[in-house]
């Protein structure tokens with residue numbers, strides 16, 4: 161001990177499976193008994209046994225994780241960090257290249273659309289972070305189709321409409337929003353930015369846009385709610401825990417903190433196989449740590465490592481229980497066919513999100529917009545279109561994509577990766593610009609199709625034959641490919 165604090169040497173003595181102490185945010189924790197329970201496996205903890213684990217811990221775990229899940233008797237107290245030997249970081253040529261590219265980054269003004277942010281983020285993000293955010297399942301066919309499907313729908317604009325005044329505001333789950341998109345739930349915000357999801361909270365406030373708070377956020381739920389301002393609206397995205405008491409507590413707390421919608425994710429009874437994420441091994445599984453054979457293989461990437469709590473037994477019979485524990489509107493996120501939308505109406509859900517999780521789950525699942533084109537006529541046929549709010553997400557990169565969804569009958573549209581990339585590359589100013597670009601595009605395109613308000617947007621403004629003809633050939637998505645393989649993207653300054 162030194163001056164009543166543990167020293168680095170005290171902690172370093174406990175560096176094995178039999179006695180494992182780690183340091184997080186300047187405090188020591190005895191995690192020996194916790195090792196077999198760690199959702200991310202033992203290897204990653206043992207890699208930091210006896211050492212400072214803060215850098216690895218930070219992006220994956222909300223700050224209150226240890227207070228919430230590690231018995232107080234294992235909290236060993238403050239460490240005199242001056243006595244902790246910080247490991248010499250071996251020279252990492254990849255990191256050096258990344259820093260060099262960051263030094264030549266295009267200015268924010270060089271980003272003219274959401275794909276530009278993707279192109280820049282791909283160059284400046286850490287490999288593991290880019291891998292996690294950009295990953296789709298398997299061959300990423302659904303992920304690409306999400307965006308491509310919008311190119312199968314063409315507009316039938318009306319002319320000589322007085323479009324001097326445009327009102328793009330709308331109402332989603334009873335909340336008046338200035339524009340019909342929301343920030344959808346995406347996990348691990350601190351992989352892209354040290355402040356994580358609160359960056360999205362602040363940008364959403366600037367544009368009066370709803371934010372959906374992810375269960376698997378890097379920030380704690382309360383940090384994200386505390387970051388909201390005034391009457392800013394947030395929804396909760398819920399991965400249902402096998403332990404329903406934990407789920408009950410999360411839902412009740414969210415309602416108490418003012419969340420205005422419960423989005424139950426129903427397309428992920430098991431997280432999909434995101435091979436870019438797996439390939440980046442999220443942490444070096446080759447670390448020289450011997451751990452028990454029952455260990456979760458960290459080479460499965462972050463996704464698998466953080467999702468073992470999700471209940472694959474979740475079913476329709478759980479809906480009445482959810483209705484009994486909350487008065488928040490209940491929306492099923494990840495619905496992918498007409499039959500399940502009709503069933504959601506019958507069991508009294510308030511909404512659905514037609515989504516395939518950004519192509520990160522079932523490969524060759526259809527795009528949300530394609531399912532929407534099937535769902536809305538079925539609801540109208542039954543006179544049910546007012547009984548449920550229908551949202552869509554996946555592949556939305558232009559205001560024309562949003563307009564197509566609204567013309568088909570969607571209430572609103574969720575956007576994920578673009579805001580993550582904008583945040584990762586340029587912080588809050590990036591997200592702010594991304595939202596403003598969408599707003600500017602929205603105003604222009606509403607004028608060009610002859611619509612002055614969301615109420616004017618209807619199926620007669622669209623030609624959807626390309627969609628309904630199944631998977632016809634689509635125009636090649638040069639801009640999208642350009643971002644993915646940055647051929648046409650903001651130029652990095654010369655070396």
Ligand SMILES: Cc1cc2c(cc1C)[n+](S(=O)(=O)[O-])c1c(=O)[nH]c(=O)nc-1n2C[C@H](O)[C@H](O)[C@H](O)COP(=O)(O)O
Nearest residue numbers: 293344345346347374425517518553554555575576577
């Ligand atoms: C990009 C991304 C999406 C995630 C996401 C994480 C990332 C990095 N995560 S995940 O780690 O488990 O897969 C979530 C999540 O926490 N919960 C959820 O309901 N959807 C999750 N989604 C899906 C998201 O809510 C939207 O359905 C999807 O992002 C929409 O597609 P775009 O990214 O193309 O806008």
